[in-house]
Amino acid sequence: MATTDPRTEIKEFLRSRRARLTPERAGLPAYGGNRRVKGLRREEVALLAGVSVDYYVRMERGSLAGASDGVLDALASALQLDEAEREHLFHLARQSGGRRRRRPAVTVRPALQQVLDALAGAPAWICNGRYDVLRANHLARALFAPVLADARRPANTARFVYLDPRAAEEFFVDYDRIAWEVAAKLRMEAGRDPHDEELIALVGELSTRSELFRRRWASQDVRQHRSGRKRLHHPVVGRLDLDVESMELSTDPGLHLTVYTAATGTAAADGLALLASWAASQDTAPRRSRNVT
Numbered sequence: 001m002a003t004t005d006p007r008t009e010i011k012e013f014l015r016s017r018r019a020r021l022t023p024e025r026a027g028l029p030a031y032g033g034n035r036r037v038k039g040l041r042r043e044e045v046a047l048l049a050g051v052s053v054d055y056y057v058r059m060e061r062g063s064l065a066g067a068s069d070g071v072l073d074a075l076a077s078a079l080q081l082d083e084a085e086r087e088h089l090f091h092l093a094r095q096s097g098g099r100r101r102r103r104p105a106v107t108v109r110p111a112l113q114q115v116l117d118a119l120a121g122a123p124a125w126i127c128n129g130r131y132d133v134l135r136a137n138h139l140a141r142a143l144f145a146p147v148l149a150d151a152r153r154p155a156n157t158a159r160f161v162y163l164d165p166r167a168a169e170e171f172f173v174d175y176d177r178i179a180w181e182v183a184a185k186l187r188m189e190a191g192r193d194p195h196d197e198e199l200i201a202l203v204g205e206l207s208t209r210s211e212l213f214r215r216r217w218a219s220q221d222v223r224q225h226r227s228g229r230k231r232l233h234h235p236v237v238g239r240l241d242l243d244v245e246s247m248e249l250s251t252d253p254g255l256h257l258t259v260y261t262a263a264t265g266t267a268a269a270d271g272l273a274l275l276a277s278w279a280a281s282q283d284t285a286p287r288r289s290r291n292v293t
Contacts, residue, residue: 045079049075065097123139128255131185147160183219
């Protein structure tokens with residue numbers, strides 16, 4: 001299977017970030033009213049980054065090999081990259097230099113299953129960077145029943161969002177934001193490991209079957225896995241506004257533990273309690289964490 005071309009990724013990412021900046025936003029004078037390019041010119045980016053125009057042109061053509069951290073930092077500042085975009089730029093540079101990412105974990109250790117089991121009062125699951133759901137505790141299986149309804153294994157949140165949009169729009173209150181985040185996080189993952197054949201296949205499947213995904217993917221936007229708020233509409237217990245903590249497992253590269261909680265005394269906390277009661281009444285399997293791959 002063909003791999004993602006790092007040079008093409010670099011070229012398209014830098015061009016997209018340059019195109020969104022105006023001279024005014026970058027603090028540069030805008031001479032004349034007729035600009036043939038959208039956003040900044042290459043020479044303007046070079047000026048802001050403190051590098052020669054020739055050097056920047058080579059970078060934008062896909063060559064970041066040999067670029068120092070200082071040069072990359074200066075380029076990130078010139079293009080006004082946010083934290084996720086800056087990290088993505090460094091990932092692309094490492095790939096351009098031939099440096100491979102530490103091999104991602106492919107299985108979930110028994111000790112991590114025990115962690116999920118111990119979080120009996122909060123939905124928690126472990127996913128990889130492709131949004132494959134690898135393990136989920138009892139309450140997470142109940143909370144994300146619509147996502148896990150697909151018989152295909154491993155269940156995959158990105159497929160649910162883009163290939164079952166009617167169900168996803170009913171489940172995610174902020175569907176448009178979720179759709180953007182999913183594509184942006186997949187783009188971030190592609191920058192980390194453009195040789196991940198399963199990720200390439202997933203992006204190809206979503207691109208073929210979802211026009212919305214094609215638009216989101218073409219935007220070149222990136223986003224990190226981080227904490228936040230998830231607003232869901234569960235088919236049994238209704239609206240749940242949950243706090244989300246997502247962390248990459250340093251001992252298991254590529255795996256993310258995500259836990260969903262609600263403050264005591266809130267409607268969401270009452271909803272989780274009701275969900276736990278409903279799940280217990282429906283459960284015919286052991287209450288331990290179950291493999292969802």
